[in-house]
Amino acid sequence: MIRSLYTGASGIISGQRQIDTISNNIANVNTAGFKESRTNFQDLFYANLQQNKNLENPNRLSNLGIMIGHGVRPGSTTKNFTQGPLIGTDGPLDLAIQGNGYFGMNKDGQMHLTRHGNFQIDTNGVLTNSDGYPVMGNFVGNLSDFSNLSFSPEGILTGTNAQGEIQELGSITIFDVPNSGGLLAQGANLFVATENSGQPNIVGTNLKQGFLEGSNVNLADQFSQMIINQRALEASAKIIHTADEMMSHANNIRR
Structure with missing residues (x-):
């Protein structure tokens, strides 16, 4: 007993x-x-x-x-890494990934991954998340100098300069890992890669601007x-x- x-x-x-x-x-x-x-x-x-x-x-x-x-x-x-519903926000810097992949965030020099695409432009003209961590990508110039910022489904960023001309400003980088189940949750919607997840690789994307991925x-x-x-x-x-x-x-x- x-x-x-x-x-x-x-x-x-x-x-x-x-x-x-x-x-x-x-x-x-x-x-x-x-x-x-x-x-x-x-x-x-x-x-x-x-x-x-x-x-x-x-x-x-x-x-x-x-x-x-x-x-x-x-x-x-x-x-459970199945995709959540896409929620329309009409925010020009709100991005949702359709399918697999993660946004890369530079937090204190280390890559973190996230599906939360609520971004903004900081005072230095850098694309960041709501906590101020830079979004990983290939961007040129001070983004705050441009208006009407727009992302294509492939992640290409364009904006209108002071002369009213549409200019290509680079692209956002999307990453994926061989095994998402091996990612280590860090809080604040961030993950880091581990030996079990495998190292992040750059992949193609299908972005949707003006949307955020909701909780699953x-x-x-x-x-x-x-x-x-x-x-x-x-x-x-x-x-x-x-x-x-x-x-x-x-x-x-x-x-």
């Missing part, structure tokens, strides 16, 4: 981790470029309490003996998972309560 107490406790702890993940997903349902997370679970090691040898039936296919597991633990969290969190799915997890937590608590009552009855018998 002591084993059942630990097993029930493992269910409660794992359920708490699941709730933590779900609550973060729901909290970011309106965060542009956010990718929902999922908690993956693993069963714990098994105790071989009894090993039976059935010599009379050597062709038996089932396992022999008694093996009892010790509960569950969170094994990992994974990100499905609220109905998250609420369903929350209800299922709540029932599992209640069941785990019931296991502990039942095991405690059984131990109490056993102690009373001894008296």
